[in-house]
Amino acid sequence: MTTPTLLPHHDGSPLHVSTQTPALGELVRVRLRVPADYPALRAVRTLSNPDHEPAWTEATELGTADGWTWWEAPIVVRNRRHGYRWLLVHESGRVEWLNQAGLSDLETRDADDFALIAHPAPPEWMYDAVMYQVFPDRFARSAAADRHPTPDWAIPATWDEPVDPVMPGRSQQFYGGDLDGIREHLDHLVGLGVNLLYLTPFFPAASNHRYDASSFTSVDPLLGGDEALIRLVEAAHERGIRVIGDLTTNHSGDRHEWFQAALGNPEAPEGEFYYFTDAAHTRYESWLGTPTLPKFNWASPGLRRRFIEGPDSVVAQWLKPPFSLDGWRIDVANMTGRLGDVDLNAEVRQLTRQTMIETNPDTILIAEITNDASGDLTGDGWHGAMTYPSFARPLWAWLCEPTGEPYLTGDGQERTEPWFFGQPVGGIPRYDARQFVGAVTRFTAGIPWRVRLGNMQTLDSHDTARFATNAPAEV
């Protein structure tokens, strides 16, 4: 037996799968490539799991080209997530299994199967997206920004003033960037090769991050209002840049018009939109116990209608002209619809996507799932995730060289231990290249190929330190 330098390979790409958009009942051809100098194989088979019962197909050897021997097998798609794995039977009698976690001499688990997805597909453009994230308060000020009044919650800052990491400045320090400011710098993004602009929330709120929306029906006047968004999206589209917004489906701000209508008013129809915990509707569930962020109760049909269901919903409104957004990033998608005994997450993501398809199918839906995202990435709603363990965290662990420079936390404590995504693990772990691959593989093995391609491969985000803070000079 030789020791091959390459290993048998399969993934969900067009080279290996006959269609990226299979339908239920469709016969799909899947192809495995095996290094030509790999030990001889007696048979290659696929094992699927339709309706959770094993089903096998035989692969046929197609031939050898460019050092690879190709095998092809038919699979009929029986479920909307139709998992499959490869079995390689060696002439020697040895068997190997191949799934999204790699090769194994032991049987493998259903969750790590390759998967054909028969849910509606994302638009093709998602696969080529080069995304640039903008936090509107901090990117650029247009000339009009000087004329915006300072809101009641704001701690005004001049443009060159250092960022204040300590509360309340952390959330309330206000630089006054606006949407026209972004528009004026679109050519900079074009120059970077960007074709997708992700705006963190543009709704009126009581913070610089605006994840505490007080309304979902208008653009914050401080950012230039609805007209500024229309101008920005038009100018971006003219340059081949698509634009997605940011919705908080887990919570609103406590100044939100729905919450204000419901608070202390048990008769209000909006009362069922939230989890009030007393009869007077003065106490309520909120995001991690933060009272300014009351949590939505997705059991409410009224909330669904106003927010995510149908052509008049918030989700639909911004995808239609004149706003014409190209999709949504969903904040705290991981917690959305989940509270204790309740889990309505799948319903929310499926209904949200259904509304988007009915409004404009040429849009994308990306979920913030900061940690292990695989359980929610079945292809039934989210096209991908803003998630850290499958790329950003392993990358930092592999490449960073912590500076040890002190920094301040939100509550004003000085730390010298490098920040690592809020995890109390003693700073940035040190991975070698093999560990980097191991971590990426572990956290993508449960994600169907098509959905994996929708994941944001972020270096960092508005919730993290900048990658450059700890990156070595040559990276």
Next chain:
Amino acid sequence: MTTPTLLPHHDGSPLHVSTQTPALGELVRVRLRVPADYPALRAVRTLSNPDHEPAWTEATELGTADGWTWWEAPIVVRNRRHGYRWLLVHESGRVEWLNQAGLSDLETRDADDFALIAHPAPPEWMYDAVMYQVFPDRFARSAAADRHPTPDWAIPATWDEPVDPVMPGRSQQFYGGDLDGIREHLDHLVGLGVNLLYLTPFFPAASNHRYDASSFTSVDPLLGGDEALIRLVEAAHERGIRVIGDLTTNHSGDRHEWFQAALGNPEAPEGEFYYFTDAAHTRYESWLGTPTLPKFNWASPGLRRRFIEGPDSVVAQWLKPPFSLDGWRIDVANMTGRLGDVDLNAEVRQLTRQTMIETNPDTILIAEITNDASGDLTGDGWHGAMTYPSFARPLWAWLCEPTGEPYLTGDGQERTEPWFFGQPVGGIPRYDARQFVGAVTRFTAGIPWRVRLGNMQTLDSHDTARFATNAPAEV
């Protein structure tokens, strides 16, 4: 750094978890033990995932005894399956994670977490059950068996005649064992240490295995009828042996009274119990395309009421006196409620268990899930599974010495390749002890401890060859 011979350990047992029956909102104390000569730890923490958002707790060092240093941490149960893992921060800065898959220097996935289960608990006796499976046609004939008429479907066999492995004999060869025959041999089971008797189906049917029931409301007269079951259960209980039955929730036989009422009769209320595929109700979905086993449609409220919901359901009827069964094994649980776009499996298992709790909570519910069972074993319904990849298959692969003796398949083909659970992998794989442990770990890592304890640790079953066929003499 020393090379420890033992590793840090945690599991769900009372030594490591303060309660086996936590409630939502309850504070549970979990304990980790670390070999006293393990490298020094700076901190030990737990990471939970309530509502899919990370939550950390600090462990306190309790002290050292018998070579182990113990750490304890509090966890408040927020979800009915509340996952958690351990983080070990070494004095050296190295971190390790511990979950049900073992120790890892990389971050770990939610599915492999340890888990506290706040669903209703199984009865304590399940944990001490030593089960004996009886296939009633083949265990023992009472004197009364001679008086039973030969049914129309049967191919009569004398008691010492060899088993016919080829269809139709495979399903229709009829030895005429009966329930009184089992009763007469209960002391044999007592002598073996058995305290749980699992009967494959005792309902009237048209096969020796009776998985094609023609009714769920009476015991097959060929087995002695209802009175024989009552006698058997009473005699078993007198000896400290509990008895569970076997229900087919995926399908009935095509002779079933419900199916016969519905077939060709679109007006029948039972029409919605099955998946008829034509207007005349003559074509229908069935188990793996076998027309004698029409598949149940669990979207039907009528089917739920008659079969699994409430005190008059089939599920309840047999748990009450005079039958007083101690639980159910559910046949083809893995496919139950699943067909293409539909997946009602969780509803069926939850509703079934709820009915059992209301009827007699001192009962168990075990699911046949022949392959990877982890996805369905969340603790919400099934107490455990009859499943092969987590024990039986690795055990065979580790210990068997295939004889190479030829045998006949159901369709009469002679094979010399040893049978291995129907998998076309070229016979029984050969695992070393490390691979055995690896396979057991892989297929139990996703199963909460309490549910794992409910799994049947079968050597073989009525669906497999006998373990002894290929076992070496010393095993």
